[in-house]
Amino acid sequence: MYQYTDFDRQFVRLRADQFRDQLNRWQTGKLSEDDFRPLRLQNGWYVQRYAPMLRVAVPYGEIASRQLRVLATIARDYDTPEAAVFQEAMTGQGKLGTTFLPKNCAHFTTRTNVQFNWIPLSKSADVMDLLASVDLHGIQTSGNCIRNTTTDALAGIAVDEVVDPRPYAEIIRQWTTLHPEFAFLPRKFKIAITGATEDRAASAWHDVGLQLVKNAAGEVGFKVSVGGGMGRTPVISSVIREFLPWNQIMNYIEAIVRVYNEQGRRDNKYKARIKILVKAEGQSYFDAVEEEFRQIVEIDGGPHTIPQAELDRVAACFVPPVLADVPAIDPATLTAQLQAQGAEHPAFGRWLARNVHAHQNPQLRAVTLSFKRPGQAPGDATADQLDALAALVDKYSAGEARVTHDQNVLLPWVHGSQLLALWQEAKALGLASANVQLLTDMIACPGGDFCALANARSLPLAQAITERYQDLDELDDIGEIDLHISGCINSCGHHHSGHIGILGVDKDGKEWYQITLGGSDGSRLSGPAVAGKVIGPSFSAAEVPAVIEAVLTTYRDQRQPREPFVDTVRRIGLDAFKQAANAVRIPVAA
Structure with missing residues (x-):
């Protein structure tokens, strides 16, 4: 993991x-609400x-055990709603109930x-001090700025990796x-950013997607994509x-963002993302970026060119840890x-077959620990x-874990001889469900239960589907499938990229849901990134679990031997x- 310097630590504090x-x-009263709002955001x-709601940054997903313990303290001591507010929420006052x-x-x-x-603003400064004590913060997790750079949860350990993306992600984090x-x-x-042949970072759905590659001469560089995004207008970059x-990546990102900053729309927030600009301008935007990049390099001298010494300094933080008290065993044995x-x-x-990954x-x-189980919202801990x-991270993974795109937690440094012991402990904690990449390993945003932007609730639907599909034999028979749920068109649940996507919509003040099929995030399981297609008019909340069951029954009736769900959808329409x-x-009822 990257180790904060004295400068980094002082900056956060x-x-x-x-x-x-x-x-x-x-x-x-010295700052008005209007003045304070952008500062807190x-x-x-x-x-x-x-x-x-507080969003804490976990750059490229890496998190230490000491940081997890502080998050536990915040959850226990601060994430407690005021009694009157909680009573109002539970009695269903307001638009949604x-x-x-x-x-x-x-x-x-998902990022x-x-x-x-539930943390009251009156306690927010105390929470920020706690976060800073372990090098955490909420800087740029909101606002119209460059947000948290994400990468593959298997970065640095994946067997299909070409180049470790983490040093580059850290350099980009510092610069942005x-x-x-x-x-x-x-x-x-x-x-x-991804450094593997399989895109497990869903990079094609981002404003900028970076794939580390090597050319015919063995030189490291980036394949750069621009203009992806979900929301009202799903676009693949x-x-x-x-x-x-590789050393020009920050100069090039500066050119991309500078042209966007100059040309992007500010009169309509629904048309202000870079995907709209790229879609509208096409080659003209690309040409403007290339010209801006030329001027940055040739006229300004390439001020953000990454020196080899700086890459080496940052990369030295990402060497594999030394594992103590574990035997050396022949791989075949x-x-x-x-x-x-x-x-x-x-x-x-x-x-082992479902949650444990090659190294x-x-x-x-x-090892992926599943945070998807009945009675608990997807991704909640x-x-x-x-x-x-x-404690598990300290005992089995050298003090390091990874938050994943799928709202689980991955332990990247587990010795094979300790897998059985880890499974036994994780099982006792309810974190060993063998459902990774199966139907109940779903993505879901907080939805209308929390979010003021949402049209409908996500979590009750997630619970209903989870409770219905608890038979692991049935889940295995259905096979690998991505189910994504968003409470509104902002797509925080990434419904566009789900094999099955569920989108909450408002119809006359009531909750309804659109169902999409055939989406992809670009991974091996899904194929090239593509947005799912709506299969008809929206459904009521009461109908959705039965709709999902009907869709899956149709798949099981129509599939060819060993054919994944998304392939069947694409084959038969x-x-x-x-x-x-x-x-x-x-x-x-009438």
């Missing part, structure tokens, strides 16, 4: 001090349907951040933090450079031992679970699924 002063001035503090309001927990997001939904020119862009701006030398243990403990064998070091494995997770879905509609 001074930022926390600055926020405390801003909060005090707002509380004493710049530090990750939103005001949602019932209470503030509610049935599912988890508290005293953290929420892992590898962590959110809290409080960049004076790009603090007030037309809209938010998101970058994803377009390749703007097939190969850019280790594989045989795991197979024997799996045969002796079938549930462990299922977990560059044949002695090690990467209670204070006790966070403390227990920190949508008509059969539309007919099955419409057949379960509940008649509306």
